[in-house]
Amino acid sequence: xxxxxxxxxxxxxxxxxxxxxxxxxxxxxxxxxxxxxxxxxxxxxxxxxxxxxxxxxxxxxxxxxxxxxxxxxxxxxxxxxxxxxxxxxxxxxxxxxxxxxxxxxxxxxxxxxxxxxxxxxxxxxxxxxxxxxxxxxxxxxxxxxxxxxxxxxxxxxxxxxxxxxxxxxxxxxxxxxxxxxxxxxxxxxxxxxxxxxxxxxxxxxxxxxxxxxxxxxxxxxxxxxxxxxxxxxxxxxxxxxxxxxxxxxxxxxxxxxxxxxxxxxxxxxxxxxxxxxxxxxxxxxxxxxxxxxxxxxxxxxxxxxxxxxxxxxxxxxxxxxxxxxxxxxxxxxxxxxxxxxxxxxxxxxx
Amino acid sequence: xxxxxxxxxxxxxxxxxxxxxxxxxxxxxxxxxxxxxxxxxxxxxxxxxxxxxxxxxxxxxxxxxxxxxxxxxxxxxxxxxxxxxxxxxxxxxxxxxxxxxxxxxxxxxxxxxxxxxxxxxxxxxxxxxxxxxxxxxxxxxxxxxxxxxxxxxxx
Numbered sequence: 191x192x193x194x195x196x197x198x199x200x201x202x203x204x205x206x207x208x209x210x211x212x213x214x215x216x217x218x219x220x221x222x223x224x225x226x227x228x229x230x231x232x233x234x235x236x237x238x239x240x241x242x243x244x245x246x247x248x249x250x251x252x253x254x255x256x257x258x259x260x261x262x263x264x265x266x267x268x269x270x271x272x273x274x275x276x277x278x279x280x281x282x283x284x285x286x287x288x289x290x291x292x293x294x295x296x297x298x299x300x301x302x303x304x305x306x307x308x309x310x311x312x313x314x315x316x317x318x319x320x321x322x323x324x325x326x327x328x329x330x331x332x333x334x335x336x337x338x339x340x341x342x343x344x345x346x347x348x349x350x351x352x353x354x355x356x357x358x359x360x361x362x363x364x365x366x367x368x369x370x371x372x373x374x375x376x377x378x379x380x381x382x383x384x385x386x387x388x389x390x391x392x393x394x395x396x397x398x399x400x401x402x403x404x405x406x407x408x409x410x411x412x413x414x415x416x417x418x419x420x421x422x423x424x425x426x427x428x429x430x431x432x433x434x435x436x437x438x439x440x441x442x443x444x445x446x447x448x449x450x451x452x453x454x455x456x457x458x459x460x461x462x463x464x465x466x467x468x469x470x471x472x473x474x475x476x477x478x479x480x481x482x483x484x485x486x487x488x489x490x491x492x493x494x495x496x497x498x499x500x501x502x503x504x505x506x507x508x509x510x511x512x513x514x515x516x517x518x519x520x521x522x523x524x525x526x527x528x529x530x531x532x533x534x535x536x537x538x539x540x
Numbered sequence: 541x542x543x544x545x546x547x548x549x550x551x552x553x554x555x556x557x558x559x560x561x562x563x564x565x566x567x568x569x570x571x572x573x574x575x576x577x578x579x580x581x582x583x584x585x586x587x588x589x590x591x592x593x594x595x596x597x598x599x600x601x602x603x604x605x606x607x608x609x610x611x612x613x614x615x616x617x618x619x620x621x622x623x624x625x626x627x628x629x630x631x632x633x634x635x636x637x638x639x640x641x642x643x644x645x646x647x648x649x650x651x652x653x654x655x656x657x658x659x660x661x662x663x664x665x666x667x668x669x670x671x672x673x674x675x676x677x678x679x680x681x682x683x684x685x686x687x688x689x690x691x692x693x694x695x
Contacts, residue, residue, distance in 0.1 A: 230612065230614055232611050233599050339644045340645075341645075345642065345643050348637065350638030352615045417636060419635075420641075
């Protein structure tokens with residue numbers, strides 16, 4: 191598999207399948223792991239980073255999970271490719287800066303990815319479509335067990351997995367679920383929900399990663415605490431919380447349908463109309479309109495386009511994706527035109 | 541809200557929307573490192589002399605560096621800064637006991653200890669849930685005993 195092959199497909203997590211995929215975009219589990227007695231990446235010399243990279247690479251070669259995986263050395267790729275991988279949620283911004291000694295491994299279908307020498311020596315990620323934490327954990331746990339047979343992990347009996355940042359120490363696991371909550375936003379209940387989430391020690395972030403504002407009515411909810419609970423317990427807690435938020439969103443959607451059906455339909459069809467006919471469009475406007483059409487599909491108001499097509503557009507309309515599709519660098523205004531034409535093509539517009 | 545700038549305390553009265561904007565701005569200013577630094581300063585008064593002496597034996601990171609950047613230098617830092625980190629971890633997570641999984645490859649003999657300890661911790665949680673405090677206290681002491689042995693060996 192080559193990096194350029196990725197553009198022809200999108201990850202499994204965008205398929206719009208699995209439990210509650212009307213409201214839940216994707217489930218993700220991340221594990222941080224370090225090698226024992228070796229400097230963490232922020233403190234490591236170039237040689238030390240190289241040694242870790244080689245050890246991890248050897249361990250990965252021995253694991254079946256990584257058959258046909260893509261192995262990318264970050265310093266060998268250009269800025270558009272880096273941005274492209276970030277946009278696909280395969281790696282972080284932090285991983286793209288100071289690329290020396292860093293690598294990324296991506297499995298087919300993009301279910302599994304590993305950042306090597308980011309903040310920790312290994313950052314493993316499993317991502318699935320729909321509410322699927324249980325299945326994701328089974329995959330992740332299996333991979334982690336196999337790798338731990340070939341690598342000496344930094345581990346303490348009292349404190350669990352030792353990480354560069356003490357907020358991760360313990361299970362070093364973060365489970366997160368990406369939710370699409372347009373009705374809670376429209377009925378102005380979202381801040382109440384977010385406040386409740388924060389009170390329960392869970393974090394919420396936007397669609398486009400750490401430090402981003404929620405856009406397109408997407409919210410990513412994840413656990414904060416990594417000690418005092420087993421991995422399964424933490425995931426079960428997230429699952430319980432997510433189920434409650436889903437219920438609230440469902441109720442808000444029903445309320446909108448009952449009280450404001452014609453206004454809701456108008457908003458959805460106008461959004462669909464703009465997307466299918468615009469010739470110049472910004473990413474911010476696109477994301478807001480796509481959110482409305484996605485809601486329209488869930489409520490069976492929009493019938494001639496499927497959820498997968500909309501989900502994929504949230505990723506494909508970003509700058510690096512447009513430039514990969516076009517095969518060359520584009521200015522901001524060229525991108526706005528390219529974005530509009532891509533959307534028209536994918537949504538059967540004029 | 542109350543804001544303190546250069547020891548000047550000023551009180552601002554903001555509408556809900558401005559307050560929200562203001563708080564977003566403040567979150568950006570207070571990075572994770574500051575938050576951690578705040579937490580480490582919290583309960584424990586670190587003496588001037590003690591500050592300088594704390595240095596990781598393996599990667600030579602100082603505890604002051606850690607407080608500044610919020611990141612540890614290597615796995616051995618956890619032994620070098622053991623008592624400080626123990627307090628900090630408890631503040632962050634509400635607990636400083638790992639209850640999750642263990643790697644497949646651990647030194648001979650440790651596997652048994654890990655499994656034993658894990659089993660005891662689960663029983664402790666159950667005892668607390670059942671409000672069987674006598675049993676809970678017994679289990680707690682047993683856990684402490686094992687963990688103390690381990691710290692002496694590894695730390």
